[in-house]
Amino acid sequence: MKLYHGISSVCSIKVRLGLAEIGLGYDEEVLDLPSGDQHDPAYLKLNPDGVVPTLVDAGLVVTESSLILEYLDREYNDSRLMPRGRAAEVAARHWLLRCLAIHAAINTLTFSTAGRDNALASQTAEQIEARLAKMPDPWMRMKRRDLFEHGLESGYVGQALMHLSRMLGDMQAALDRGDWVSGPDFGIVDIALLSYVDRLERLGFEGLWAGAPRVGDWLAAMQARPSYAAEVGGRIEPKAAEGMRAAGAAHWPALERRWRAMNR
Ligand SMILES: N[C@@H](CCC(=O)N[C@@H](CS)C(=O)NCC(=O)O)C(=O)O
Structure with missing residues (x-):
């Protein structure tokens, strides 16, 4: 394959x-x-x-x-990553469906902060527009243009924070019931959610789960797995990782203000 x-x-x-x-x-x-x-x-x-x-x-x-x-x-894999039992399987498939909205939120926070800074520093306005024009999906193109124009002030950021607030709250609740979001056993939902939470940490936004400490424990457990070293930690260039963290962290104070206002 x-x-x-x-x-x-x-x-x-x-x-x-x-x-x-x-x-x-x-x-x-x-x-x-x-x-x-x-x-x-x-x-x-x-x-x-x-x-x-x-x-x-x-x-x-x-x-x-x-x-x-x-x-x-x-x-x-004989569906071994899918939790067993009617309720657990429905819950797992629900998380997999939610990934569409969760990905959109992660994409919003990436391109309203580090991605935007990177594009503005390395491309002319004409180059940015030419790349946007190549995006086949008109909705994605419209959103990306708005993120580049308005950064964290974009209306898409409020929507993203709302989704992430619900995601982190639901993860915390699931992790209060068991060691993994998939249930008592590690599974497909844990794999599906890792990269999104990992990206938030890579942007320096781990303050988002200050009120959901089980999420931080889960992230550490996921990052300790050999699969993470093989396919994430070991494949992303340290220089690229440092650049993303520095670019994202510079936006944390402004993002935190919006987050706190929303979660008051
Ligand atoms: N819902 C899709 C989203 C795919 C997606 O948007 N991928 C991003 C990278 S994570 C991409 O290819 N972006 C290209 C672009 O923004 O031009 C999935 O989960 O596979």
Whole structure:
């Protein structure tokens, strides 16, 4: 099987982590997202939204990171990552569906802070516009333009914080009941959520879970797993990681003010 992915893309990390947890080897094609590899016409034939990841397995093209995780677990792992029991399975699938909104929130916080700073520092307004024009999805294009124009003042940021507040609260509640968000056993929901929470930490936004301490414990447990070292820590260049943290952390005071106002 072949995975088309980006090294530090949260959706790609989610799938790489799943592959490592199941113990599956894979061929890869690494796309450089800031350079726009995802808009290459050949890639758009596989993934018309121009996003990563895409898995091609014996001729079958699978997109959407949560769907890819479920596919891998079902096809190659006897669904061992899916919690057992009617209620637990419904809850797990609900988390997988929520990942669409959670990813949108993470994308908002990334591109209203570090991603925006990076684009404004390295590209002219014309270059930024030319890249935006290549985004196939008009909604994603409109949102990205708004984030670049308004940064943390964008209306999308309020929506993102609302989703993250609910996510962190629900994670804390699940972790109060057991060691993993998936339930008593490690599972697909833990894999699905790791990259999003990890990205917030990589941006220096760990203050977001100051009121949900079980989330911090869970993140540390996830980061201690060999899959994390193999597919996340060991693959992201330390210089890129430092750059993201410094760029994000500079926005934390402003973000924290909005967060506190919302959670008062
Ligand atoms: N819901 C999709 C989201 C895919 C997505 O937006 N991926 C991002 C990276 S995490 C991407 O490829 N962005 C490209 C771009 O912004 O141009 C999934 O979970 O697979």
